[in-house]
Amino acid sequence: MDRLSGVAFVGEIDDDDEPLPKDAEADMLASMPLPGTPKGEAARISSWLKIPLRVRSAIRRLHRQFGHCPSTTLIQILKTGRAEPAYVEAAKLMKCDSCEAVRRPKSLHPVALPKPYVFNHEVGVDCLEVADCLGKKYTLLNIVDQGTCYQTLAMVRVGGGTPSAATCFRTFNDCFVQWAGLPKVMSMDRGPHNRG
Numbered sequence: 001m002d003r004l005s006g007v008a009f010v011g012e013i014d015d016d017d018e019p020l021p022k023d024a025e026a027d028m029l030a031s032m033p034l035p036g037t038p039k040g041e042a043a044r045i046s047s048w049l050k051i052p053l054r055v056r057s058a059i060r061r062l063h064r065q066f067g068h069c070p071s072t073t074l075i076q077i078l079k080t081g082r083a084e085p086a087y088v089e090a091a092k093l094m095k096c097d098s099c100e101a102v103r104r105p106k107s108l109h110p111v112a113l114p115k116p117y118v119f120n121h122e123v124g125v126d127c128l129e130v131a132d133c134l135g136k137k138y139t140l141l142n143i144v145d146q147g148t149c150y151q152t153l154a155m156v157r158v159g160g161g162t163p164s165a166a167t168c169f170r171t172f173n174d175c176f177v178q179w180a181g182l183p184k185v186m187s188m189d190r191g192p193h194n195r196g
Contacts, residue, residue, distance in 0.1 A: 127168065139160055140156065
C-alpha cells in the first residue's frame with residue numbers, strides 16, 4: 001500500500017504508519033508558541049501534541065478520507081469502528097486548517113431590535129462632506145429611512161465645513177417632510193449641525 005495515498009481505515013491503523021509530510025509540517029507549526037494565542041486554544045494544542053504522532057497522523061488521514069467531516073462525525077465513525085480510546089480522544093482535539101479556512105464566520109448577535117419595515121417610522125439624519133473631481137468640497141445632508149433604506153442627499157453648504165442647525169432643519173423640511181410627513185422617530189449624532 002502506498003503510504004502517501006492519504007488513505008486510512010478505522011480498523012487497520014498500524015503502529016508503523018508514517019506521517020505524511022504535510023502532517024509533520026502542521027505539527028511543527030502547531031508546536032511553535034505564538035503570542036496572543038487564547039488560553040483555550042493553547043491548551044488544545046498542548047493536549048494535541050501530547051498524543052503520539054502516528055495517532056495524530058491517522059486521525060488527519062481519516063478526516064481527509066471522509067471528506068473533511070466534522071469532528072462529531074469522525075468521533076462516531078471511530079466509535080463504530082471500535083477504535084482505541086486514544087484515537088477517539090485525538091479526534092476531539094484535531095483541528096483542520098483547510099476546514100477552518102472555508103468555515104463560515106459565526107453570526108453576530110444583533111445589539112438592537114430590528115427596525116420595523118415601515119416607511120417614515122424612523123429616519124436617520126447626518127451630514128457628510130464630499131469633493132468633486134476638481135477638489136471643490138460640498139457638505140450634504142444625508143437622510144435615510146431606517147425601515148426601507150430609502151436615502152436622499154441634499155446640499156446644505158458649498159465649500160465644505162459645518163452647516164448651521166437652521167440650514168439642516170430647513171433642508172430636511174424641504175427635501176423630506178413636505179412630501180413624506182414627519183417621522184415618528186429621528187436618529188442623529190450630537191454634531192454641531194444637530195444642536196440648534
